[in-house]
Amino acid sequence: MSGTRLTRRALIAGAGATALAAPALASFGAKLGGMIDLALPGGPSLRPTTPAFPGKGEMIVQRIRPPLLETPMEVFREGIITPNDRMFVRWNWPMPTEVKAAEHRVAVGGAVKNAVSLTLDEVAAAGETVEVVAINQCAGNGRGLSEPRVTGTQWGNGAMGCAKWTGVRLKDVLAKAGLGAGAKRVRFTGLDVPLTDGAPQFIKSLPMDMAMRDDVLVAWAMNDEPLPILHGFPLRIVVPGWFSTYWVKMLSTVEVLTGEDDSYYVADSYRIPAQPITPDAKDFPTVPITAMPPRAFITSHTTGDTVALGKPLTLEGIAMGGDAALERVDLVGKGWEIPCDLGPDEGGPYAFRRWSVKLPQVAGDFADIGVRAKNVNGAVQPETLAWNPSGYARNVIERITLRAQ
Amino acid sequence: MRAAALIVALALASCDSSPEIVFKDASLTLPDDPVDLPEGPGRDAVIENCTACHSPSTMLQQPKVSAEKWESIVGKMKKLYKAPVDDAAVPAIVDYMVHVQSLPEAKP
Missing domain, CATH: 2.60.40.650 (Immunoglobulin-like)
Structure with missing residues (x-):
């Protein structure tokens, strides 16, 4: 830990922290880098920071495996664009650590006229290249600040970032297969898969009106660089204005649905109360989390x-x-x-x-x-x-x- | 009207010609979790049943919740995420999580 990029908020040198209580997390800090206090009410509030992840600068470690890395708030002082090496990282399931570009395919199927399997070059040539600057924010950003506290990844407010995304329009990729009759939603699958048999894969879908928007992309570049693996190489979905749960990474399948999506991460998870509730409420109606508020x-x-x-x-x-x-x-x-x-x-x-x-x-x-x-x-x-x-x-x-x- | 204006603005941001995109292979090596779980009753049960999916660091970062909540969380891991957790180990896992959450946190 050389002292570069240290946060001024309650950063402890790892060596000093080892002498204190709670040996496990403190030694974590000593082994990885420093420690930061996220001011989570009631704690535990300290998190290790590390530059140890490939392609990343000093990041707050919420989880090592699969990685959950938070951006220190100081990064947001530097401008409206979050550099790739400081963008937060979030994976639900483990991702492959190697991707061969020539072998990767994006299958476009479901309710389409002609199912196709596209190479990366075919995806990139599916339409005109579009650039969009958009904020990528985890649905759970700031969860650790909830009072009363709730379980899950205990993010501070750094599970967000803003980048320039470059790709083709999703609707142009869909046009390679042609929408079939009754197309209602478009669902995405990535290369990340559950560790356990029978667990739900992280698949997400957009309603057709969103999928056909001119600024919803299949993107390959982030701030003019190829998407890093940690951010979804080789392709990810970009949905400006919507939470990043829809921004499926390592895109491998695009599936057109004719009905509602009953898959776990749409039907059962990533949902919010339809109306305001109190913490003791039970069995309330929910709706999918979609658009971001200010x-x-x-x-x-x-x-x-x-x-x-x-x-x-x-x-x-x-x-x-x-x-x-x-x-x-x-x-x-x-x-x-x-x-x-x-x-x-x-x-x-x-x-x-x-x-x-x-x-x-x-x-x-x-x-x-x-x-x-x-x-x-x-x-x-x-x-x-x-x-x-x-x-x-x-x-x-x-x-x-x-x-x- | 606003929506129409935005679409025009985005169209203007489009490139006029196809860029030279060259997709290259990518790979990376992820760091290991250097944390050891603190000693405590049930530690072995946690290592045997939980650490295949969960980094020790994550487990130590959760807000303090009741034994009942930990039991329901382990139940969710089994039912929903098909975690191969031994039913006989659940009480020990719950005991351990309650124990580690009772440990003091390091303060700056």
């Missing part, structure tokens, strides 16, 4: 930071509109709010956008301040968490406290 983050400061009393203060950060363009961001405190200035539209409606606000003079502590994003469809971040038992779609206003001195 979110905003302060990246210039973290909670507990000290600011200069009597001096001007500039706060900065990033925001997203979710499935529609960002309209505005407001700094909110107890009983007050101040509009923030939006930065230039660098990446379009599905990208992060910078915001900033300059306060003329710090008059005292800032207790529980946050930023609240609103999109052009009128969706706005709520004051209180829309709690759900899977910790999905967190978009409560994230608050920090700054001390004036």
Whole structure:
């Protein structure tokens, strides 16, 4: 651990941590890199950080196998594009660690006129090449911050990132086979498979209107580089504005369905309450998690930071509109709010956008301040968490406290 | 109207000509999990039944939940994900998870 890319939030040198309690995780930090405190309520809150994964910089380790790697929040200070080596990594099941390009095929079948099996070159030539800048965000991003806590991957807010994706339109790939009568959904399978016989494979489907959108891609490049294996080499689905559970990686099968999708990860998992619930609710109706809501983050400061009393203060950060363009961001405190200035539209409606606000003079502590994003469809971040038992779609206003001195 | 405007914007971002995409083979080697599970009652049952799928690190990062919740989680692994967990080992697995969650966490 050389000290490069260290986070300033509660990073402990691994060597120091080994002398403390909870030997297992601390020694993990010592062996891999450092430790970071994700401020998860009630803990355990410390996570190891490591640059040990191929092609990745310093990442927060949520799981080694199959990898779950979180992006440190400091990365989001650097711009609206998340570099490939800092993009979060999430696999439900183990993925192959080797893919031969010449042998890979994408089967397009189901309710189609002529089922086809396409080489990578045939996929790439299926239509015009399209570039889209879009945020890839795990449905469970921020799950670890839920109160009451819920089980699952205990992400902080770094299971998100924004990249430029290059590929062909999914609808052009579908046209190679031709849609059959009654086509209703399009389902995707990747090369990742369950470890146990009979366990559900990670397959996901989109309704036809989404599948046919002009910006829904079969992508091969991420920020102008070939998709790394950890991000779905050789091809992945890109669905701007929707959570990344639909962005199936290592795409191997495209299947047109004529009915509803009864597969596990659509019918039974990745679902949220149809109406708001309380933590003691049982047997409530659910709907699939789909479009992303707006979110905003302060990246210039973290909670507990000290600011200069009597001096001007500039706060900065990033925001997203979710499935529609960002309209505005407001700094909110107890009983007050101040509009923030939006930065230039660098990446379009599905990208992060910078915001900033300059306060003329710090008059005292800032207790529980946050930023609240609103999109052009009128969706706005709520004051209180829309709690759900899977910790999905967190978009409560994230608050920090700054001390004036 | 907004949707129409977005589609136009995206179309403008399209390239005019086919790019030279060359797909090359890819491979990587993933690191091992260096964590050893702490000593405790039921540790062997966890190693025998759980670690084939779950890195030790993951198990140690879950929020504190009750023994009943751990039992239901193990049941879910068996029923839904077809994990070959020995029924006789379930109480020991639950005991171990409750035990490790009672250990203090290292603090900076």
